[in-house]
Amino acid sequence: MSSNTAAMSGAEILVKCLQAENVDTIFGYPGGSVLHIYDELFKQDKIHHVLVRHEQAAVHAADAYSRSSQRVGVALVTSGPGLTNAVTGIATAYYDSIPLVVISGQVPTFYIGQDAFQECDAVGITRPCVKHNFLVKDVKDLAQTVKKAFHIARSGRPGPVLIDIPKDVTAHKTEFHYPDTINIRSYNPVHKGHQGQIKKAAHLLLEAKRPMIYSGGGVILSDAAEQLTKLTRYLGFPITNTLMGLGAYPATDQQFMGMPGMHGTYEANMAMQHCDVLLAVGARFDDRVIGNPEDFATHPRKIIHIDIDPSSISKRVKVDVPIVGNVPDVLDDLIKQLEAIGGKPDAAVAQWWETIAGWRARESLKYRTSPEKIMPQAVVEKLWEVTNGDAFVTSDVGQHQMFAAQYYKFDKPRRWINSGGLGTMGVGLPYAMGVRYANPGATVACVTGEASIQMCIQELSTFKQYSVPVKIINLNNGYLGMVRQWQEMFYDNRYSHSYMSSLPDFMKLAEAYGHVGMRIERPEDVGPALELAFSDKHKNDLVFMDFIIDPTANVFPMVSAGKGLTDMVLADDHL
Amino acid sequence: MRHIISILLENESGALSRVAGLFSARGYNIQSLTVAPTEDPSLSRMTLVTFGNDDVVEQITKQLNKLVDVVKVIDLSEAPHVERELLMIKVRATGKDREEMKRLADIFRGHIIDVTDSAYVIELTGTSNKLDSFIAAIDPVLILETVRSGVSGIGRGDRMLKV
Ligand SMILES: Cc1ncc(C[n+]2csc(CCOP(=O)(O)OP(=O)(O)O)c2C)c(N)n1
Numbered sequence A: 001m002s003s004n005t006a007a008m009s010g011a012e013i014l015v016k017c018l019q020a021e022n023v024d025t026i027f028g029y030p031g032g033s034v035l036h037i038y039d040e041l042f043k044q045d046k047i048h049h050v051l052v053r054h055e056q057a058a059v060h061a062a063d064a065y066s067r068s069s070q071r072v073g074v075a076l077v078t079s080g081p082g083l084t085n086a087v088t089g090i091a092t093a094y095y096d097s098i099p100l101v102v103i104s105g106q107v108p109t110f111y112i113g114q115d116a117f118q119e120c121d122a123v124g125i126t127r128p129c130v131k132h133n134f135l136v137k138d139v140k141d142l143a144q145t146v147k148k149a150f151h152i153a154r155s156g157r158p159g160p161v162l163i164d165i166p167k168d169v170t171a172h173k174t175e176f177h178y179p180d181t182i183n184i185r186s187y188n189p190v191h192k193g194h195q196g197q198i199k200k201a202a203h204l205l206l207e208a209k210r211p212m213i214y215s216g217g218g219v220i221l222s223d224a225a226e227q228l229t230k231l232t233r234y235l236g237f238p239i240t241n242t243l244m245g246l247g248a249y250p251a252t253d254q255q256f257m258g259m260p261g262m263h264g265t266y267e268a269n270m271a272m273q274h275c276d277v278l279l280a281v282g283a284r285f286d287d288r289v290i291g292n293p294e295d296f297a298t299h300p301r302k303i304i305h306i307d308i309d310p311s312s313i314s315k316r317v318k319v320d321v322p323i324v325g326n327v328p329d330v331l332d333d334l335i336k337q338l339e340a341i342g343g344k345p346d347a348a349v350a351q352w353w354e355t356i357a358g359w360r361a362r363e364s365l366k367y368r369t370s371p372e373k374i375m376p377q378a379v380v381e382k383l384w385e386v387t388n389g390d391a392f393v394t395s396d397v398g399q400h401q402m403f404a405a406q407y408y409k410f411d412k413p414r415r416w417i418n419s420g421g422l423g424t425m426g427v428g429l430p431y432a433m434g435v436r437y438a439n440p441g442a443t444v445a446c447v448t449g450e451a452s453i454q455m456c457i458q459e460l461s462t463f464k465q466y467s468v469p470v471k472i473i474n475l476n477n478g479y480l481g482m483v484r485q486w487q488e489m490f491y492d493n494r495y496s497h498s499y500m501s502s503l504p505d506f507m508k509l510a511e512a513y514g515h516v517g518m519r520i521e522r523p524e525d526v527g528p529a530l531e532l533a534f535s536d537k538h539k540n541d542l543v544f545m546d547f548i549i550d551p552t553a554n555v556f557p558m559v560s561a562g563k564g565l566t567d568m569v570l571a572d573d574h575l
Numbered sequence B: 001m002r003h004i005i006s007i008l009l010e011n012e013s014g015a016l017s018r019v020a021g022l023f024s025a026r027g028y029n030i031q032s033l034t035v036a037p038t039e040d041p042s043l044s045r046m047t048l049v050t051f052g053n054d055d056v057v058e059q060i061t062k063q064l065n066k067l068v069d070v071v072k073v074i075d076l077s078e079a080p081h082v083e084r085e086l087l088m089i090k091v092r093a094t095g096k097d098r099e100e101m102k103r104l105a106d107i108f109r110g111h112i113i114d115v116t117d118s119a120y121v122i123e124l125t126g127t128s129n130k131l132d133s134f135i136a137a138i139d140p141v142l143i144l145e146t147v148r149s150g151v152s153g154i155g156r157g158d159r160m161l162k163v
C-alpha cells in the first residue's frame, strides 16, 4: 500500500499512481488541459515520457508496447483535438483487445457542457471503442479510478480504458492513497474453465479422426503459447494460427499449417473446412478467417471453443463444447485431463496427415519470380533469413502486411505486431517505436507500404529525437496495392484512385529527418542491402529501405469476401 | 420473439448510454426501456423490451454482461413473471363524449386523474396488450395525446434479481 498523509495535487497523484503501477514509459503530447500533469512529469525521472509528433502515434506506440510485452501501455493526450486524434489509436487497440490506459485532459469541471475551448465529450466519443471509460470529477476518486482502469484493462478479455481528467481536478489536492487491490462488484472475469466441459473436450479430441487446432490472438494475449505448444505436440495434430495468433506455435514446425482465412494457405483452409473436430482457442471465427459462415457450417464437425469472453462463443458459428475461461488455465487443465485419461489419438489421424500432405504439395505460397523485378515475398523471406527469424516485425495494412504474415515464419509469440481487427494503415512506424521501448536492444523491423507509411511518417522525427534504431522495409509498389488487387479482380482493372503519383523520394526524406536512407531497385541487391542495414554498422541507426517492387504482385491464396473457405484463388493460376 | 430483459446496473452517469449505445451499435431493437434507482440508491434497475430470435437474445445478454457497469442481467420472459406498463392518455371530453370516456375508463379500470372543461387525462396500468386495446377502443379523433412508461417487470415467487 502506498500512502502519504500530506495533501497532493491531482497531477502529482496521477504520476504517483503510474509509478505504483510500475509504468516506465508513456507516450504523449501536451496541451492546455494536461499542463499540470506535464509539470509533475518534469519533476520526476522514474517514468520516461516519449514526445510523439501526433497523438494517434502515441496511442499506437503504447499499443505496441503492450503487444510486444505483457504490460499495459500508457498514453497521455490533451483535451479536444488531442483526444480526437487519439481515437483511431484507441479503436485499433480495442479491436485487437489490447490493454491500454489512455489519459486525456479535459476542460475544468465548471466548464464542462459549455462548449469551452478544446472541450469535447471524450467519454461519449470513445464509448464504443473502449472496454470502459471514466470521467474523474473529484480528485478524491482519482487514485481509485486509476487502479480500476489498470485492473479492467489487463484482466478478462483485455482492452483499452480511457481516463478523462478535467484540469481543475489535476490542481485540487487530497491525500494520496493507492489501493493494493480493487473489487468491482459488477466486474468479475472468470479464470478456470468448467471441468466437465474440459473432460468432454479431451474425449472428443482423442476420438477425432480429422482433428484441427485453430488458435487466435487470445493465446498471445493470455501468454498461453507454451501450453498451446505442449498440447499440440502431445496430440500430434495439425495447427493453424490466425493473423493475430502468429507465433503462438512455431511456424517452422512440421505440425504448423500456416495461416487460415482470406490469405491463408491452401492446406490450412482445407483442413479447417474438412476436419471432424476443431479445437478453437482464443479465436473468434471472424469473417476474414472462416469466410462465409453458412458455407463453413455445411461441413459437419464438432467444435470445441475455448475463450475468456462468453460473447465470442456461438456468435458467428455454433459450437458443441464451449469452455469459458482464461486460456492458459484451461489448456493446463485440458492437458491434465488428457494425461489422466492416458489415451492416444485415433490411428486414423495418420491418414489425415496424408491427406494434408497432398494439400501441402500444392505449395500455395509459391510465387512468381523475376530476374528484373524485386518480388515483395522474396524481400520478406530474405528479411527472415537476415534476422534469423528472431526479429520483432511490425506492419501496416495492405499487401505488404499479408506478405509479412505469410513469409516471415514467426516462432515466438508477441513478435508479429499488426492491426488485425481494425486494419489501421499508419500503425507500422509507431508500432516499431512501442516495441523498441518495451524491448530495449531488440531487433525491430517495420514492413510497410509507401501509402501506409505516409499516414504516420512524421514519427521519423520522434525516432531521431530519442535515437530509436529500427529498420523500415518499405515495399514500394506505387499503389494502394491491396485496393488495386481488389480492383483488378472484382472491378475489371478499373484502378480508381489506387495509384499515387508524386511519391516523395523516401531516401532523401529519411535523410532529411536525420536517418539513413537506401533505395533498392534490383533483385540481386535485396540480400546485401538487408545485411548491411541489420549489420553492426547501422546498429544505432534508423535505416529506411525503399524497395522498389513489382507493382503487379498480388497476394495469394485468396478467398474473396463472402465466399466459402475452400473457394480459393491460388497463385499457380497466375504464375 | 419478444423478450423482457431486466438489468441491474451501477447508478452512475453514463451507464444508461452504455446500454443504449450497445443496442444501436450492434443493431439490436429496443421497443421500450425504463430505468430508475432501486431501494439501494447505488443501483439502477432497467427493464428493456426487445425482439429477436434466441441467438440474438443470447448475444444481447452476453454483451450486456460484458459492460463493466452492468451488475446482473436476466431474461425475465424466460420464466414466470409479471409485467406492467403505465399509460396516460389525454382525450377530448365534451358533450356526450364526456360520459362515454368515463364509462370506457371504468371498463378498463383506468382512472381519470385530470379534468378540464374539454379534456380528461386517464391513467391506466396493465400489460402492454391491455393498453393497446384501450387505445384501440377510443375513437382516434378524440385522442389528444398519449404517453407510456414502457414495460417494467419482475419475476414471480422466488425468482429475484438482486446483488
Ligand atoms: C486508415 C485506412 N484507410 C484506408 C484503408 C483501406 N486500405 C487497405 S489496404 C490499402 C492500401 C495500402 O497501400 P500500401 O500501404 O501502399 O500497401 P500495399 O497494399 O501497396 O502493400 C488501403 C487504402 C485502411 N486499411 N486504413
Ligand SMILES: [Mg+2]
Residues within 6 Å of the ligand: A398, A449, A450, A451, A475, A476, A477, A478, A479, A480, A481
Ligand atoms: Mg503500396
